[in-house]
Amino acid sequence: MALLQISEPGQSPEPHQRKYAVGIDLGTTNSLVATVRDGSAEAIAVEGDSVILSSAVHYGKDTVTVGAEARARAVQDPYNTILSIKRLMGRGVDDIRRFGDQLPYHFAGSDGGMPAIETAAGPVNPVQVSAEILKTLARRGREALCGGEGGGLDGAVITVPAYFDDAQRQATKDAAKLAGLKVLRLLNEPTAAAVAYGLDQGEEGVIAVYDLGGGTFDISILRLSRGVFEVLSTGGDTALGGDDFDRCIATWLAAQAGLGADLDAATQRRLLGCACHAKESLTSNEQVALRYGDWQGVLDQVTLAELLDPLIDKTLRACKRALRDANIGVDAVQEVVLVGGSTRTLRVRERVAQYFDRPPHAALDPDQVVAIGAALQADVLVGNKSSEALLLLDVIPLSLGIETMGGLTEKLITRNTTIPVSKAQEFTTFKDGQTAMAIHVVQGEREWVSHCRSLARFELRGIPPMVAGAAHIRVTFQVDADGLLSVTAVEKSSGVSADITVKPSYGLEDKVIARMLQESYTHAAEDIALRALREAQVEAERTLESLLAALRENGAQLLEERELNQLERAMEALRLAHNGADATEIRRRMETLNTLSEPFAARRMDASIKRAMQGHRLDEFDQ
Numbered sequence: 001m002a003l004l005q006i007s008e009p010g011q012s013p014e015p016h017q018r019k020y021a022v023g024i025d026l027g028t029t030n031s032l033v034a035t036v037r038d039g040s041a042e043a044i045a046v047e048g049d050s051v052i053l054s055s056a057v058h059y060g061k062d063t064v065t066v067g068a069e070a071r072a073r074a075v076q077d078p079y080n081t082i083l084s085i086k087r088l089m090g091r092g093v094d095d096i097r098r099f100g101d102q103l104p105y106h107f108a109g110s111d112g113g114m115p116a117i118e119t120a121a122g123p124v125n126p127v128q129v130s131a132e133i134l135k136t137l138a139r140r141g142r143e144a145l146c147g148g149e150g151g152g153l154d155g156a157v158i159t160v161p162a163y164f165d166d167a168q169r170q171a172t173k174d175a176a177k178l179a180g181l182k183v184l185r186l187l188n189e190p191t192a193a194a195v196a197y198g199l200d201q202g203e204e205g206v207i208a209v210y211d212l213g214g215g216t217f218d219i220s221i222l223r224l225s226r227g228v229f230e231v232l233s234t235g236g237d238t239a240l241g242g243d244d245f246d247r248c249i250a251t252w253l254a255a256q257a258g259l260g261a262d263l264d265a266a267t268q269r270r271l272l273g274c275a276c277h278a279k280e281s282l283t284s285n286e287q288v289a290l291r292y293g294d295w296q297g298v299l300d301q302v303t304l305a306e307l308l309d310p311l312i313d314k315t316l317r318a319c320k321r322a323l324r325d326a327n328i329g330v331d332a333v334q335e336v337v338l339v340g341g342s343t344r345t346l347r348v349r350e351r352v353a354q355y356f357d358r359p360p361h362a363a364l365d366p367d368q369v370v371a372i373g374a375a376l377q378a379d380v381l382v383g384n385k386s387s388e389a390l391l392l393l394d395v396i397p398l399s400l401g402i403e404t405m406g407g408l409t410e411k412l413i414t415r416n417t418t419i420p421v422s423k424a425q426e427f428t429t430f431k432d433g434q435t436a437m438a439i440h441v442v443q444g445e446r447e448w449v450s451h452c453r454s455l456a457r458f459e460l461r462g463i464p465p466m467v468a469g470a471a472h473i474r475v476t477f478q479v480d481a482d483g484l485l486s487v488t489a490v491e492k493s494s495g496v497s498a499d500i501t502v503k504p505s506y507g508l509e510d511k512v513i514a515r516m517l518q519e520s521y522t523h524a525a526e527d528i529a530l531r532a533l534r535e536a537q538v539e540a541e542r543t544l545e546s547l548l549a550a551l552r553e554n555g556a557q558l559l560e561e562r563e564l565n566q567l568e569r570a571m572e573a574l575r576l577a578h579n580g581a582d583a584t585e586i587r588r589r590m591e592t593l594n595t596l597s598e599p600f601a602a603r604r605m606d607a608s609i610k611r612a613m614q615g616h617r618l619d620e621f622d623q
């Protein structure tokens with residue numbers, strides 16, 4: 001009998017078949033690479049013992065240097081030392097024209113639409129600069145995992161800010177490709193942080209990720225449901241971070257030490273260095289002794305809190321805005337995750353805990369959380385873990401439906417439905433004798449088709465002519481495991497059918513999805529009212545149309561002049577109401593018209609029965 005190979009759940013059965021995957025936090029100032037080893041994720045040393053690689057690239061005539069060594073050259077060789085390249089990713093030449101003069105580089109026009117920076121090594125574009133950083137990280141990852149031997153890495157998950165748009169994400173992917181990396185997925189930074197704390201394994205709920213770095217603040221509100229993260233909103237400040245803490249403390253220091261307001265650059269730099277040192281040592285000390293020239297003093301937690309509170313207030317106001325954008329109250333937030341070096345500041349932790357009324361997750365190194373989350377996700381995606389742990393792949397991000405009369409959407413599959421899935425619904429014709437039906441497949445949460453995303457249009461032809469409402473057209477939506485949607489329409493009596501296949505998620509980036517969802521929340525009430533109005537209007541149109549047709553046919557024979565006038569007045573009143581915006585009024589007028597036209601309908605029925613029976617003996621109908 002064959003032996004069963006026993007393996008730990010979640011581990012691949014044969015260790016030598018394990019794939020090598022890394023998670024990369026490609027940051028503005030610093031970048032990190034992490035991997036899962038022996039079941040736990042850890043950052044890999046990239047510069048000596050340090051796991052942090054400075055996101056700096058220096059271009060010499062024949063040399064490219066990456067990391068701390070490159071950053072150290074920024075002062076003496078600014079034009080050839082590229083810093084903060086992340087801010088230029090996905091940006092066009094036009095963008096550079098707008099804010100390029102604030103950057104210390106020589107721009108050399110366009111490189112395929114991308115800005116080119118003039119360096120000693122020739123012109124380079126942001127994708128190439130990022131690729132240098134990625135290459136360094138990949139090399140360190142490879143050395144740590146497989147001793148630099150063999151085929152190298154099987155894949156990488158690279159993180160990007162949640163607010164990155166399509167162009168910025170594409171540029172990041174291009175950089176990875178240029179660096180020879182196989183991108184398993186781009187992952188939103190806040191999502192990666194939540195994954196690092198295992199929050200993807202938890203219950204459904206809302207998670208706030210508070211990321212305060214050196215120069216930027218980002219707040220992201222995520223919703224986790226059935227193992228899937230949605231970005232509900234993002235916010236922050238691109239010019240607020242630990243550097244501002246340093247400036248604030250330095251100003252206080254200057255005042256304490258009796259220095260004037262006009263300080264030279266060297267003094268300012270010394271003060272800033274001293275402030276930064278004091279700030280950082282206060283995360284593990286009650287107070288810190290300071291000395292500047294002849295002056296000696298003390299900075300304690302109370303004073304530090306007083307100094308920093310106005311800046312922390314600013315971040316909390318951004319949190320409030322993000323919550324408002326997500327349409328939720330602060331009490332709906334179940335988990336708070338801290339990211340970024342500046343969240344080590346005790347006062348920041350205290351205020352964040354106070355604001356959200358719960359202790360934030362802070363056990364992991366706030367510099368490493370994003371890379372660690374990315375590594376955990378890479379490990380799953382590369383196939384080292386059971387596929388149940390997959391994220392973001394297994395649901396429909398936005399509802400799928402078709403356009404119905406009056407420009408409304410009818411949702412067949414609602415968002416967050418797990419795939420694969422198949423749903424069908426019956427529709428009918430609007431006009432008598434209608435032989436074709438246009439089917440417009442749309443994606444989105446809004447009631448109006450014009451507010452949703454158009455996915456495909458096709459036609460069902462050859463419907464046998466029938467009176468309006470008599471045809472049964474069955475429309476089936478089927479989404480397979482890869483997210484591929486096929487739509488089939490069949491007319492039941494004749495069996496005529498038509499179908500189309502679309503890829504609904506193609507090109508839909510998280511941000512677009514988030515925006516579309518956001519809009520549907522913001523406009524929900526308005527949409528419900530609009531829908532009621534539009535439905536009443538469509539019904540009114542249908543009533544008017546069929547009554548007109550009937551009147552044309554035998555109104556003159558079956559109605560007295562007085563009745564005819566009365567009907568026409570009621571029709572006119574309904575037409576007027578139809579052009580207005582009051583659904584209740586339309587419904588009222590429609591009722592009046594229906595009551596008035598009842599006798600006419602009855603007489604028409606009698607007449608048609610009479611007609612049908614002409615020339616037949618009554619007993620023919622008894623069989």
Ligand code: ADP
Binds near residue numbers: 276
């Ligand atoms: P970025 O994401 O902008 O590159 P980081 O997340 O690396 O920035 O955070 C850098 C900031 O964290 C700096 O302002 C630094 O002074 C601050 N920082 C680092 N360690 C501490 C500490 N122990 N206490 C307070 N602030 C710290």
Ligand code: MG
Binds near residue numbers: 027028213340
């Ligand atoms: Mg950061």
